[in-house]
Amino acid sequence: MKLINGGVCAAKGFTASGVHCGIRKNRTKKDVALIYSECPASAAAVYTTNLVKGAPLAVTKRNIANGIAQAVICNSGNANTCNAGGELVAEEMCAYVAEALKVQAEDVVVASTGVIGQVLDPTPIKNAMPALVAALSHEGSDAAAEGIMTTDTVKKDVAVEFTCGGKTCRMGGIAKGSGMIHPNMATMLVFITCDAAITPAMLQKALSSDIKNTFNMVSVDGDTSTNDMVTVLANGMAGNKVIDSEGEDFDEFMRALNTVTVGLCRMIAGDGEGATKLLECTVTGAKDEKNAKTVAKSVICSSLLKAAMFGADANWGRVLCAIGYSGAEVDVTKVGVSFASKKGEISVCENGCGVDFSEEKAKEILLEKEINVNITLGDGDARAVAWGCDLTYDYVKINGDYRT
Amino acid sequence: MKLINGGVCAAKGFTASGVHCGIRKNRTKKDVALIYSECPASAAAVYTTNLVKGAPLAVTKRNIANGIAQAVICNSGNANTCNAGGELVAEEMCAYVAEALKVQAEDVVVASTGVIGQVLDPTPIKNAMPALVAALSHEGSDAAAEGIMTTDTVKKDVAVEFTCGGKTCRMGGIAKGSGMIHPNMATMLVFITCDAAITPAMLQKALSSDIKNTFNMVSVDGDTSTNDMVTVLANGMAGNKVIDSEGEDFDEFMRALNTVTVGLCRMIAGDGEGATKLLECTVTGAKDEKNAKTVAKSVICSSLLKAAMFGADANWGRVLCAIGYSGAEVDVTKVGVSFASKKGEISVCENGCGVDFSEEKAKEILLEKEINVNITLGDGDARAVAWGCDLTYDYVKINGDYRT
Numbered sequence: 001m002k003l004i005n006g007g008v009c010a011a012k013g014f015t016a017s018g019v020h021c022g023i024r025k026n027r028t029k030k031d032v033a034l035i036y037s038e039c040p041a042s043a044a045a046v047y048t049t050n051l052v053k054g055a056p057l058a059v060t061k062r063n064i065a066n067g068i069a070q071a072v073i074c075n076s077g078n079a080n081t082c083n084a085g086g087e088l089v090a091e092e093m094c095a096y097v098a099e100a101l102k103v104q105a106e107d108v109v110v111a112s113t114g115v116i117g118q119v120l121d122p123t124p125i126k127n128a129m130p131a132l133v134a135a136l137s138h139e140g141s142d143a144a145a146e147g148i149m150t151t152d153t154v155k156k157d158v159a160v161e162f163t164c165g166g167k168t169c170r171m172g173g174i175a176k177g178s179g180m181i182h183p184n185m186a187t188m189l190v191f192i193t194c195d196a197a198i199t200p201a202m203l204q205k206a207l208s209s210d211i212k213n214t215f216n217m218v219s220v221d222g223d224t225s226t227n228d229m230v231t232v233l234a235n236g237m238a239g240n241k242v243i244d245s246e247g248e249d250f251d252e253f254m255r256a257l258n259t260v261t262v263g264l265c266r267m268i269a270g271d272g273e274g275a276t277k278l279l280e281c282t283v284t285g286a287k288d289e290k291n292a293k294t295v296a297k298s299v300i301c302s303s304l305l306k307a308a309m310f311g312a313d314a315n316w317g318r319v320l321c322a323i324g325y326s327g328a329e330v331d332v333t334k335v336g337v338s339f340a341s342k343k344g345e346i347s348v349c350e351n352g353c354g355v356d357f358s359e360e361k362a363k364e365i366l367l368e369k370e371i372n373v374n375i376t377l378g379d380g381d382a383r384a385v386a387w388g389c390d391l392t393y394d395y396v397k398i399n400g401d402y403r404t
Numbered sequence: 405m406k407l408i409n410g411g412v413c414a415a416k417g418f419t420a421s422g423v424h425c426g427i428r429k430n431r432t433k434k435d436v437a438l439i440y441s442e443c444p445a446s447a448a449a450v451y452t453t454n455l456v457k458g459a460p461l462a463v464t465k466r467n468i469a470n471g472i473a474q475a476v477i478c479n480s481g482n483a484n485t486c487n488a489g490g491e492l493v494a495e496e497m498c499a500y501v502a503e504a505l506k507v508q509a510e511d512v513v514v515a516s517t518g519v520i521g522q523v524l525d526p527t528p529i530k531n532a533m534p535a536l537v538a539a540l541s542h543e544g545s546d547a548a549a550e551g552i553m554t555t556d557t558v559k560k561d562v563a564v565e566f567t568c569g570g571k572t573c574r575m576g577g578i579a580k581g582s583g584m585i586h587p588n589m590a591t592m593l594v595f596i597t598c599d600a601a602i603t604p605a606m607l608q609k610a611l612s613s614d615i616k617n618t619f620n621m622v623s624v625d626g627d628t629s630t631n632d633m634v635t636v637l638a639n640g641m642a643g644n645k646v647i648d649s650e651g652e653d654f655d656e657f658m659r660a661l662n663t664v665t666v667g668l669c670r671m672i673a674g675d676g677e678g679a680t681k682l683l684e685c686t687v688t689g690a691k692d693e694k695n696a697k698t699v700a701k702s703v704i705c706s707s708l709l710k711a712a713m714f715g716a717d718a719n720w721g722r723v724l725c726a727i728g729y730s731g732a733e734v735d736v737t738k739v740g741v742s743f744a745s746k747k748g749e750i751s752v753c754e755n756g757c758g759v760d761f762s763e764e765k766a767k768e769i770l771l772e773k774e775i776n777v778n779i780t781l782g783d784g785d786a787r788a789v790a791w792g793c794d795l796t797y798d799y800v801k802i803n804g805d806y807r808t
Contacts, residue, residue: 052728223729310800318627399707
């Protein structure tokens with residue numbers, strides 16, 4: 001398996017585009033994206049667990065109930081959520097795509113991201129369809145990635161090439177993350193495409209299993225969005241034997257998927273709103289996976305630790321504190337903590353108590369852009385990883401006046 | 405019942421003091437407090453649910469197991485937590501008090517607050533005992549309140565006068581709050597004194613019941629401290645008939661306690677680290693109290709809403725979002741939201757959808773120091789209130805480099 005370029009267009013038969021249609025006032029910001037597969041593809045998705053759900057989610061859910069999709073339309077700037085008639089607007093968006101691309105409206109995945117509670121006027125999207133379709137290309141992944149960004153500062157894409165049943169396959173994805181990131185059973189907006197052949201049922205199985213250790217282990221601010229969704233389309237154009245059961249091919253597919261999703265998770269966490277650092281918390285020696293995950297997520301979500309990491313302050317007491325209130329079964333007298341980065345690793349706590357360490361060395365380690373918080377629980381063999389970011393002045397700035 | 409001055413010294417027979425002993429480097433900051441009752445008092449306490457617990461909590465728990473206490477010693481600057489030999493240090497602190505005041509060491513409540521993970525040298529406290537005892541006075545509440553402050557910017561005290569069994573009684577408290585505030589079954593450091601006569605069992609019952617709707621409904625940053633504790637001493641010097649069962653006198657005692665605790669809750673939330681605003685979220689029309697509390701706490705804890713309140717931005721979609729991921733059973737199509745302050749009230753959401761409102765009026769309301777977020781669920785008669793604060797640049801600043 002190897003990383004390749006191309007994002008959501010890396011897989012055979014997929015093209016994408018993104019343009020400015022006018023939902024956002026800033027004309028330099030693309031605000032709508034289109035992804036298209038030459039042939040109908042197996043489709044799978046997972047959705048936010050928030051009771052307040054964006055209207056597009058309901059439409060997408062209905063459209064891919066049969067396991068088939070051929071195109072994705074997604075706008076930014078308006079979440080089409082908590083308003084009147086949102087589902088009709090989402091259905092109209094699908095109808096525009098169907099007409100422009102000569103596909104079935106029921107084979108379109110629709111998504112929206114942005115401000116909640118305002119009516120989404122679909123007219124700008126309708127007017128932009130000719131431009132969007134004309135711009136569809138195998139080099140269109142970046143434009144599509146830009147079209148779904150909100151407060152994101154960088155485009156997020158990952159693609160891999162892998163072998164499945166003797167055939168070379170490609171899988172790639174784009175993501176929109178940044179704020180309101182604390183997925184639970186589902187996640188931020190992520191669109192993944194693949195040219196491997198796999199049944200809708202196995203594709204859903206792969207996705208539902210993968211997110212438990214990937215997107216569900218990312219937190220930027222503890223807020224779970226109303227519009228989170230991850231979708232995968234697999235169009236089979238690589239010509240491999242259809243994956244219709246567990247086995248070697250499915251395992252290979254899962255490995256490729258995991259590479260794409262972990263890559264996107266790290267990008268989403270590292271580009272959390274206002275973030276200056278990616279935090280990766282690895283818990284080992286847990287009694288079981290559930291406890292490992294609970295600890296990792298609690299630590300990555302602690303506002304106090306996140307602020308300390310922004311200040312490159314090795315305040316490990318906040319790690320212990322977050323372990324203690326996590327709800328996990330932990331023997332605190334066995335806990336060890338170390339901080340690590342490219343500059344090395346330093347142990348700061350053993351058996352639940354502080355150990356002498358060089359504050360200077362700790363500072364050097366914590367001034368890096370990617371920080372590992374490593375926790376040993378001394379209680380078993382289970383492990384978990386969670387991703388997050390620091391809490392900064394800019395998080396407050398971005399969210400103090402998001403709407404204006 | 406009426407509010408009076410005097411804080412923790414308002415009740416008959418209680419004196420207090422606070423001095424700088426040297427745990428903190430800044431000589432202008434008091435760092436140790438003493439509270440003394442002329443006679444042994446009924447004592448009750450609730451403690452943090454964090455698995456990582458400060459050493460002083462274990463000692464206090466043992467000391468008041470018999471329901472009796474006569475003095476309180478508390479230092480700031482070092483939490484005496486996650487270190488070696490912490491309990492011995494806490495016991496020494498009690499011994500100093502016992503010797504200086506001629507009370508039993510087992511009748512001393514001991515507490516510490518500050519940095520986690522460093523050994524607490526009790527020598528400065530020992531050396532300060534003569535000064536602490538000499539300074540004990542009926543006007544000493546402010547000095548004691550200062551002695552327990554960490555990043556608090558204002559002293560927190562409340563006192564009330566009430567009638568119980570025909571006798572005039574007084575109750576007052578001081579608190580230390582600010583950061584790491586997200587109590588669960590217990591809370592930040594709060595010391596309450598009262599001159600009513602009440603059995604230890606009824607005192608504990610009153611406290612354990614009260615905190616469910618008061619301290620457990622406050623959140624500053626979602627982090628539950630390792631050292632949270634609320635204690636009440638009631639010395640009976642008001643001469644009322646001992647409250648030893650439920651009834652009118654107990655109800656009156658509960659009302660007084662609730663007035664003191666709600667007052668302290670509002671002060672703790674309003675003085676949250678870096679806070680510029682007190683947020684009070686009131687949920688009505690819930691199916692039951694549990695759902696009402698879950699919704700109120702979820703909203704008050706949302707980083708996104710907290711940042712929006714800092715920016716005086718009526719971004720009610722974030723309220724809906726926090727209701728949706730709270731885990732409460734809610735019919736989102738019935739939810740109503742309004743923002744209110746001294747400047748008036750404005751409805752921003754009805755039946756789960758946005759309504760037209762004047763952004764200008766909303767801004768005027770949200771620029772005030774105390775903001776009410778009022779939520780109606782249209783699902784029953786239960787209600788709950790939670791207190792929190794906005795998320796500001798200063799929260800990040802304070803916590804980016806707390807230890808230095």
